[in-house]
Every structure is written in structure tokens, then in C-alpha cells.
Amino acid sequence: MATIFTRPKSIADVPFSYCPGCTHGIIHRLVAESIDELGIEGNTVGVCPVGCAVMAYDYFNCDMIQSPHGRAQALATGIKRAIPESVVFTYQGDGDLAAIGTAETVHAATRGENITVIFVNNAIYGMTGGQMAPTSLSGQVTQTTPYGRDTAIAGHPVRVCEMLATLEGVALAQRVTVESLRTVTAAKQAIKKAFTYQLEGKGYSIIEVLSICPTNWGLSTEKSLQWLRDNMIPYYPLGVFKDKYAKEGAK
Amino acid sequence: MAEKIIMKGNEALAEAAISAGCRHFFGYPITPQTEVAAHMAKRLPQIGGTFLQAESEIAAINMVLGAAAAGVRAMTSSSSPGVSLKSEGISYLAGCDLPCLIVNVQRGGPGLGGIQPAQSDYFHATRSTGHGDFHILVFAPATVQEMADLVAGAFSLADKYRMPAMVLADGMLGQMMEPVVLPEGDSNPPPPKPWAVNGHKNIRSHNIINSLYLEPNDLERTVVERYARYEEVKRTEQQAEEYLCSDAEIFLVSYGATSRIVKSAVVKARAEGIKAGLIRPITLFPFPDAYIDKYVGQAKVFLSVEMSMGQMIDDIRLAVNGRKPVAFFGRTGGVLPTPDEVLGKIREIAGGVK
Ligand SMILES: Cc1ncc(C[n+]2csc(CCOP(=O)(O)OP(=O)(O)O)c2C)c(N)n1
Ligand code: SF4
Numbered sequence: 145m146a147t148i149f150t151r152p153k154s155i156a157d158v159p160f161s162y163c164p165g166c167t168h169g170i171i172h173r174l175v176a177e178s179i180d181e182l183g184i185e186g187n188t189v190g191v192c193p194v195g196c197a198v199m200a201y202d203y204f205n206c207d208m209i210q211s212p213h214g215r216a217q218a219l220a221t222g223i224k225r226a227i228p229e230s231v232v233f234t235y236q237g238d239g240d241l242a243a244i245g246t247a248e249t250v251h252a253a254t255r256g257e258n259i260t261v262i263f264v265n266n267a268i269y270g271m272t273g274g275q276m277a278p279t280s281l282s283g284q285v286t287q288t289t290p291y292g293r294d295t296a297i298a299g300h301p302v303r304v305c306e307m308l309a310t311l312e313g314v315a316l317a318q319r320v321t322v323e324s325l326r327t328v329t330a331a332k333q334a335i336k337k338a339f340t341y342q343l344e345g346k347g348y349s350i351i352e353v354l355s356i357c358p359t360n361w362g363l364s365t366e367k368s369l370q371w372l373r374d375n376m377i378p379y380y381p382l383g384v385f386k387d388k389y390a391k392e393g394a395k
Numbered sequence: 396m397a398e399k400i401i402m403k404g405n406e407a408l409a410e411a412a413i414s415a416g417c418r419h420f421f422g423y424p425i426t427p428q429t430e431v432a433a434h435m436a437k438r439l440p441q442i443g444g445t446f447l448q449a450e451s452e453i454a455a456i457n458m459v460l461g462a463a464a465a466g467v468r469a470m471t472s473s474s475s476p477g478v479s480l481k482s483e484g485i486s487y488l489a490g491c492d493l494p495c496l497i498v499n500v501q502r503g504g505p506g507l508g509g510i511q512p513a514q515s516d517y518f519h520a521t522r523s524t525g526h527g528d529f530h531i532l533v534f535a536p537a538t539v540q541e542m543a544d545l546v547a548g549a550f551s552l553a554d555k556y557r558m559p560a561m562v563l564a565d566g567m568l569g570q571m572m573e574p575v576v577l578p579e580g581d582s583n584p585p586p587p588k589p590w591a592v593n594g595h596k597n598i599r600s601h602n603i604i605n606s607l608y609l610e611p612n613d614l615e616r617t618v619v620e621r622y623a624r625y626e627e628v629k630r631t632e633q634q635a636e637e638y639l640c641s642d643a644e645i646f647l648v649s650y651g652a653t654s655r656i657v658k659s660a661v662v663k664a665r666a667e668g669i670k671a672g673l674i675r676p677i678t679l680f681p682f683p684d685a686y687i688d689k690y691v692g693q694a695k696v697f698l699s700v701e702m703s704m705g706q707m708i709d710d711i712r713l714a715v716n717g718r719k720p721v722a723f724f725g726r727t728g729g730v731l732p733t734p735d736e737v738l739g740k741i742r743e744i745a746g747g748v749k
Pocket of ligand 1: 194213236239266
């Protein structure tokens with residue numbers, strides 16, 4: 145009997161700690177499929193964040209290291225500079241990458257550090273129970289914005305890809321999502337491209353994945369996906385914000 | 396035999412790190428450690444190494460964390476305010492059992508403090524370099540020669556015990572020029588690091604470097620295991636210099652640049668017939684309490700001399716354990732004590748113990 149769907153080789157056969165319906169699992173799968181298809185598991189070192197993905201070191205079969213909150217890209221820089229032939233990726237949430245780790249993110253990007261950044265934007269701090277993230281939307285109710293995010297007080301949500309796209313060192317900055325089969329397929333292509341760019345020595349790639357947090361959004365998975373479509377995509381449009389190596393006209 | 400050359404302490408330390416096999420340096424500018432980074436920026440690219448000026452001390456120590464995890468000898472250097480920022484990363488390095496070298500060319504504090512030499516980071520280095528139960532190895536050079544000589548040992552003990560090592564210098568040692576014989580070649584090749592995250596190459600299962608343990612008993616077990624290693628370090632790695640100790644009654648205890656001033660005070664005291672001697676700790680963790688213990692019987696009093704309000708004195712008191720009095724003399728904020736000031740304190744004590 146032909147197997148047509150199976151666990152990617154680079155994903156460990158262990159129970160994930162993610163909540164039911166959370167899209168972190170899908171994103172893990174896309175990263176693992178890319179690693180498998182490129183045949184790079186043996187050369188890859190993954191850096192997990194502080195956030196819901198903190199225990200991703202148990203979920204990927206490549207070598208893994210757990211980073212201090214927000215420092216994943218500095219750590220990845222150290223690994224990549226020590227072993228330039230390795231493939232290094234970080235997997236970070238929005239609090240990790242765009243609040244406490246903003247400096248590390250911006251500077252890894254502007255250095256053109258030859259790494260792949262997987263940025264999971266779920267507009268909330270998942271692990272700590274649903275506080276405002278730098279990406280929480282205007283008006284969004286969270287534990288620390290109980291009356292809705294008031295941008296006059298709490299500032300405006302950060303568009304990471306647009307911001308990083310202005311930096312010379314960035315090879316690829318693309319926003320995708322995983323709310324439907326169609327967008328999952330596109331997300332996979334983007335993630336694989338980001339790894340390919342690293343293999344080709346093209347520099348810094350960031351793939352921002354709009355993701356859901358049913359637990360802290362207080363919505364069912366179905367309703368969360370709809371909330372993402374209705375609220376996140378209008379503010380965080382999908383697309384390629386920078387592709388230094390896009391073929392003429394192929395963008 | 397290598398020849399003597401004149402060098403700044405900071406440069407001697409940097410060059411010694413290169414001879415010890417360090418090819419990865421990550422740092423952020425700060426006075427008075429500037430020459431360490433400048434020397435690395437010049438030298439490392441010539442020999443295929445990596446010098447990277449990070450966006451902050453936080454980023455620099457995390458780059459060290461990454462490089463150390465990947466299995467190479469990596470280092471960072473900074474001065475007091477910058478080392479505060481490295482605390483988080485140092486705690487993670489300790490929690491991940493990673494070897495590396497951190498250099499603190501101390502200046503006065505707290506806050507932005509000043510840029511003159513100080514020893515007020517002793518507590519930070521030996522007690523609380525970050526959150527959690529852990530220690531790092533701490534080496535205290537007193538000459539430019541030692542700025543060079545202690546580096547290879549720091550790297551190799553860090554590798555041996557899988558813990559971060561620090562060279563705790565000060566602005567005076569960093570900036571002063573003295574003749575130095577640089578260590579030759581890679582005398583301490585790093586041991587194999589089968590735990591490194593450098594790609595499993597499909598020949599081993601994946602390595603994980605991590606400091607998270609959600610089950611308290613697991614975390615306790617790793618900490619207890621680490622403390623067993625610290626006990627071995629305390630038993631076997633203490634280093635100190637003894638100066639005029641054999642018949643001494645007043646034991647000065649002093650490290651780093653201050654110990655040089657204290658040495659001249661001891662000589663002057665001897666000329667006046669006061670039986671003074673000096674114990675100079677070279678390792679601060681492990682604190683050389685065996686040396687204190689050795690002389691506690693014959694000592695009438697111990698005198699800690701520091702460029703701080705009194706930090707190492709706590710370790711002396713712990714070693715003396717109430718058996719003899721422990722006195723203190725210090726200047727702080729970047730002020731160097733003078734030999735005559737120290738002599739004054741010795742005389743005062745000698746008057747008291749007669
Ligand atoms: C230095 C530090 N500050 C705060 C925390 C607590 N903390 C753990 S996870 C987290 C937020 C993570 O949110 P995000 O990056 O958005 O990831 P998510 O959990 O949503 O996947 C915080 C603040 C910590 N572990 N370390
Ligand atoms: S808290 Fe939210 S982001 Fe975290 S696993 Fe649960 S649903 Fe996913």
C-alpha cells in the first residue's frame with residue numbers, strides 16, 4: 145500500500161504541548177517538510193524561543209537549542225558564525241521577536257545574517273496567558289488591554305515584515321498564513337524558499353506566519369480562523385515585502 | 396623562547412585568547428576594555444576568525460552562547476555596566492553547561508559610575524552573575540603577564556568543567572603597559588564536545604541544549620549535579636600567591652591591581668619590623684580558602700584591601716570562620732589606595748594587636 149501522507153522525518157514522534165486547534169503544529173510541519181525535502185536535517189540547528197514553542201527542541205529531530213527570551217537571532221548568529229556550513233533557523237513568537245527581541249531581530253536582519261527566521265504572529269502572548277503583544281490589533285481585548293488596545297496609550301501594532309524590508313541585509317521578507325489549504329501551500333513554498341536562500345548564501349530571510357491562538361483569543365478554532373481573516377489580514381497583508389533575488393517580472 | 400614585548404594588559408589578554416584557540420569574539424564597545432575588542436578586530440580576520448561588534452552586550456553574550464553551543468572557544472569582553480547586561484546570558488550559559496570566556500575589565504559603579512579602575516563587581520562575579528543557583532570560574536590577574544597567562548587556563552577549565560569562566564580584571568590592569576612574554580601556540584587544545592549542536596550529520600541522535608526543566612525534581616537534579624562539579628572545582632582548582640607569609644602575623648588579602656599596592660605596603664611594614672604578609676587570590680571562584688586556612692593558626696588578624704566598600708572580605712570571613720578578626724581597608728569609585736594609606740592601616744592594626 146502506498147503511503148501518501150506521513151509524519152515528516154525531521155519531526156519527532158512525541159506528543160506536542162500545543163493546545164487543540166492551534167496552528168503552531170501546522171507551521172512545525174511546514175518547517176520539517178522543507179528540511180526533509182532539502183535533505184538538510186543533519187546540518188540543521190534550530191533555535192527555539194521563549195513562548196509556546198519553547199519546547200520545540202523536543203519536536204524537531206535536528207540539533208536544537210533553547211534561547212533566552214528574544215535572543216534567538218543573536219544566538220543563531222553565534223552558531224552560524226561558528227559553523228558557516230550549518231543551516232540555522234529560529235522559530236519565534238511575536239513577543240519574543242518584536243518586543244523583547246526587537247534589537248536582536250533588527251540587527252541580525254541588517255547584518256544580513258545568513259539564517260532563516262520563522263516568525264509566528266498570533267497577535268498575543270500565548271504562553272503567559274494572553275497579554276497584549278506588540279502585534280495585538282488596535283481595539284483588541286487582551287489580559288493587559290481589558291478595554292481593548294488603545295493606541296494612544298499602548299502604541300500601534302508593529303508590521304515586522306514591512307519594517308525589515310527597508311533593511312539592506314534582508315534577502316526575503318514575506319508574510320503568509322495557514323488559515324486554509326491554499327494559504328498553507330503558499331506558506332510551505334515561502335518557508336522552503338527561505339531555507340533555499342540560506343543554502344545559497346543569500347542572507348537573512350524572515351517568513352512571518354499569521355497564526356491563531358484559540359485559547360487566549362477565547363474563540364473556537366473555526367471562529368479564530370475567521371477572526372484572523374477578518375481582522376489580521378487587513379492590517380497585516382499577505383505578500384512578499386522584499387525579495388532581493390526575485391527574477392525580473394516574476395514577483 | 397619567546398621574547399619580551401611591551402603591551403597593554405587588554406592587548407596581552409586578547410592575544411593570549413587567540414593562542415588559546417579562541418577564534419570567535421563578540422563584544423560591544425566600553426571603556427576601559429576597548430583594546431581587547433580593537434585587538435581582536437585587527438587579528439581575528441587575519442587568521443580566519445570571527446570578530447563581530449554586536450548591537451548590545453545582551454546580543455554579544457547570546458552570540459557567545461550560540462558559538463559555545465556550536466562547540467567553539469568563544470569569548471566576550473566588557474566592563475562593569477556591560478557585564479550587568481550579560482547577566483541573563485551568563486545564567487543561561489551556566490544552565491546549559493556551556494564553556495566560554497567572559498572578561499570584565501572593571502570600572503567604578505553603581506550605575507554609569509566612572510571609567511577608573513575598581514573592584515566593585517566582586518559580588519556580581521562570585522555571587523550573583525545572573526539569576527539562579529550557579530557559579531562561574533573567576534580568575535583575577537595582577538600583572539600584564541597574568542592577563543595573558545590566565546587565559547588559556549580559563550578556557551581549558553571552562554571546557555573541563557563545562558562552565559563559563561571569567562577574567563575579572565580592572566581598568567588599571569587593562570590600560571597599563573608592561574613587558575610580557577606571550578604564551579606560544581595552542582597549549583590547551585579543546586577537548587571533543589560530543590554535546591555540541593553542530594548538526595547530527597545523520598550519524599547520531601539529535602543534541603539538545605536547554606536549561607528548561609518543567610519538573611522540579613529534574614531541575615533540582617541538574618542543579619545538584621552541577622554543584623557536585625563546583626565542589627570538585629573548590630577542592631582542586633584554588634590558586635593564590637603567598638608573599639612573605641611564613642612568619643607573618645598580619646595577613647593582608649588582596650587581589651588584582653590592588654594587590655600590587657598592598658605588596659609595597661607589606662614591604663614598607665616589614666622595614667618597620669611589622670610582620671605583615673600577603674595572600675593574593677588568583678582564583679576568586681573557587682576562593683582560595685585553603686590558603687587562609689593554612690595560616691589561620693599563626694595569624695593575629697587578616698586585612699582585606701579592595702577597591703570596593705568590602706566584598707571579598709565576606710569570603711575571607713567565611714574562610715576564617717570566626718577564628719581570627721578580619722579587618723578592612725578600601726577605596727572605591729575609581730580611587731586607587733596608596734601604599735602609604737595601606738601602611739597606615741597596617742600600623743593601626745599592628746598597634747592594636749601588640
Ligand atoms: C526575560 C523573560 N521575560 C518574560 C518571560 C515570560 N514569558 C514567557 S513566554 C512570554 C511571551 C511569549 O509570547 P510570544 O512570543 O508572542 O509567543 P507565543 O507564546 O504567543 O507563541 C513571556 C513574556 C520570560 N520567560 N523571560
Ligand atoms: S496558548 Fe495559544 S499559541 Fe499557545 S499553544 Fe495554546 S493556542 Fe497555541
